[in-house]
Amino acid sequence: MTLELKNELTYAGRYLFRDNPLLVGRVAAELAANERRSPEELDAIGQRKLHATLQRAIQVLPYYRNLSRDFSVAEARDALRQFPIVEKATLVANPTTLYPHGGAKKPWEAIGKTSGTSGAPLTIYRSPTSVLYEQEFIKRHWSWGGYRQGMNRATLRGDLAVPIDRKQPPYWFFNRYNRQLILSSRHLNDRCVDAIIDRLAEYKADMLQAYPSAAYTLALYLAKRGRKLDIPVVFTGSEPVYGHQHDAIVGTLAHKIMDMYGMAERVAFATQCEHGNMHLNQDYSHVEILDDNGNPTDDYGFVVGTTYHNHAQPLVRYRLSDRTRWKPGRCACGRPFPMIEEVTGKYEDFITGSNGMAVSPSVLTFAFKYARNIKRSQVAQVGQGKWEVRLVPDTGWSEADRELLMHNLRTMVDAEVDVDLVYKDDLPNTAAGKFRWVVNETT
Ligand SMILES: [Zn+2]
Known part of the structure; x- marks a missing residue:
């Protein structure tokens, strides 16, 4: 099968499942409503979701077989403390007890893969529900930047849009199901970049989803050629946005950057609002910031998250190598989600x-x-x-x-x-x- 045909089938399938209004309408409405709730209402929702996750974890993961399920919704946060902190190495060391069904994936479960900060591969099983929720959380963030479904979206991330050794345009694939122009970041070189810039200019993207490093490379090429693209917003993720990258991108490639923080394990999700603050999406997961001894801290500490939506493999108190700190106060954007400082931990060279x-x-x-x-x-x-x-x-x-x-x-x-x-x-x-x-x- 050619890559083009494979892409066509992949994106059609994703559209039918992840973007189908019949399936996602309820979730989209729930997430839109959450943004307008009071912190107290969100707290109560979180308590219920946490209770369901913890009950499920004890039920399906033998690793927690000694823990008691005898706690109510109101006691969920206290019950959380009986769960040990786990991390990537714990998952790798316990493939039969921290993975459901003794590690044998069911056909309806999706797989998430990461190589993380140590370059060691890790697999996570995901429920169909969690895959739907993930997409809707991302779309909610896009709405903060003015993007609505049906507008023109471009993507400059890791997708294999075309074969890597292709020497002639197109260096992109148009996913017509989502009006998504998927550009090949592997072709951001002297030979191919002009065709990519021309296509993007002609396409009039309403937004660009990009790795900061890829958007930066494209911005440098634009500057070298004395060209500009008027993309309203770039949504970045997967890597930190360095100051020099931000300065090169804004004004040359796009008007503004809105960053999001997430990870393959999907235990924390934060999104940057129009006022530049990172909001922890409190309806996505339960997040603790813990010091080196595992105690809550108002200073910088490790991000430790518990999933709300992935009941296929419920990760509980999963510690990431990322560090951040709570940012006190309320944001001028009016959203009820708490704020965190910039997340640090993943620095890579160029x-x-x-x-x-x-x-x-x-x-x-x-x-x-x-x-x-x-x-x-x-x-x-x-x-x-x-x-x-x-x-x-x-x-x-x-x-x-x-x-x-x-x-x-x-x-x-x-x-x-x-x-x-x-x-x-x-x-x-x-x-x-x-x-x-x-x-x-x-x-
Ligand atoms: Zn805000």
């Missing part, structure tokens, strides 16, 4: 691939999240068009796994970059406890 093309760290994750048996990894730029991929293999690592990873790099990231694979016993954090998954050692 690297380039073959022909000096900028490579987004998020695009790079595709090669790793579809790989197997990797405990930890790191991608280092060691020369012009030359990368060193450092791996701590897991038990079970084989020649087939090596071939799969190399194949993924060639087909999902960069077809021509020179890659050396180096095995390591360990890839330690820096003295400050940080780990940089993508490093540029040539600067």
